[in-house]
Amino acid sequence: MILAGGVGTRLWPLSRRGTPKQLLELLGERTMLQATVDRIAPMIPLERVYVMTNAEYVEQARAQLPNVPPKNIIGEPTPRGTAPAVGLAAWHIQTRDPKAVMLSLHADHHIADPEGFRQALGAAIDVAREGWLVNLGVRPTYAATGLGWVEMDSSLGKFRGVEAWRVKRFVEKPDIERAEHFLESGRYLWNSGIFGWRVDVILKVFERLLPSISERLAQIGAALGTPEAEATLREVWATLRGETTIDRGIMEHAAQVATVPMDVGWDDVGSWSSLIALMPADASGNTVRGAGDSILVDCERVFILSEEKFIAAIGLSDLVVVDVGDALLICHRDRAQDVKRIVSQLQAQGRHDLL
Known part of the structure; x- marks a missing residue:
């Protein structure tokens, strides 16, 4: 599942409401959304690729991804943060495969080593199958103050040749002194915002940690596949208040969280x-x-x-x-x-x- 709903305000005036950065050709002849799909296509069949975006971008996304089933490109009526978007996608996927492992990616990331990235995703899939919520952590190259960090705890062993770790804690954007300490310790990774989990597991975690959102998502999920699906989505979505991120709403508070380190030339392309x-x-x-x-x-x-x-x-x-x-x-x-x-x-x- 690819999150593709942001406007990319830090790349203003090129990235704007009508032309958000994920739909632009910023680093070649493919848009960032297309490049994200290209990156995972060797391991994920396109009929199992979902895109969550703003309702106003659905047709543009479908035009850019003609080989992804149109019904898999889903529009949120209004932005409500990554947590509701992830939860809505999980309901769509659950109706198709209740035990599926779901990967949550971003359409505006750059990966210099796609093969290494797919190896890390494969490891994350195997860890998620065991019931863990999995974060893909990035090996830090400098003391970043504009990114969240993840502290590693004990090793969970190797999965497809990649070592996974239990997460001790997530840390929001630190000041430079703390960031330098994190870098020197060797126990911290950057939080890429890329996650994986079984859909049945993540929906149960929603019930426990975000019960109000979970209840509304269940109403929307119950209507999927019926003539009332679109109307139910609009009506129930309108009752969501504020914006809730999957990081703060779920990952920082969940009990069984793991991280898979990767060194693949990752960049969130968050500024000029x-x-x-x-x-x-x-x-x-x-x-x-x-x-x-x-x-x-x-x-x-x-x-x-x-x-x-x-x-x-x-x-x-x-x-x-x-x-x-x-x-x-x-x-x-x-x-x-x-x-x-x-x-x-x-x-x-x-x-x-x-x-």
Whole structure:
């Protein structure tokens, strides 16, 4: 099951409500959603691939994935966080295979080593079959403060040649001092947000930890396959309040949680700086993308993306310039995470034309 419903506000102004990053060709000739499906296709038949997305993106997703059954691409009426999305997908899968192992992936991740990733997924599947909720953890390469971390406990042994570990705890985004301690200890992994479990197990955990959401999902699940399915989904979904993540709502509180470490060149492509790092650059570290033309003189580590305009830059360093016609972003590369603050101000001002 692939989560593909976000808007990707940190990649504004390219990623917007009508053109979210998972539906864009950011790193090649395939969109991020298509690349995610391509990555798992060698091990998962396409008829067993499900996509959870916003209702407004369903038709775009179906057009991009013609070999995935249209009924497997499911639209949420409104965003309510990853927990309800995962639970709804679990109900759909349960009606088809009550003992199925379900993998929960994200459509906007980049994986440099697809074969290694599939090996880690295979190990996670075997661990999940034994009743564990499984996290795929990433071997950290630096003291990240923008990611959650997972502390490993005791070993559960090897599965398909990959060692799995009991999870001691999940840690939300730490400050730099704690992140450096986590990195040096060797006992912590980054939380990739990729999970696996048996559908019967995860639905029971929903009952225990998120009873209100579980009750509503059961109402929706009971109507699946009936003429009332769509109406029931809209009516019951509207009663969900706020947004609940699967990490905080389930994984941080569940009893039997494991992690499978992986070192596969994972990146959540969560900002312009992370996306730029995945793109080729010239000898001065500059990257130019888009249909528009550009000339850079005496520039270093400058990123320019222009859809139409010619852009010239002289004597600049460490800048991000993104021009998409009706909006122009200029920011320092070290402040790329703060693009979300621009989006927040646009929302507060009611500038929906720019969102």
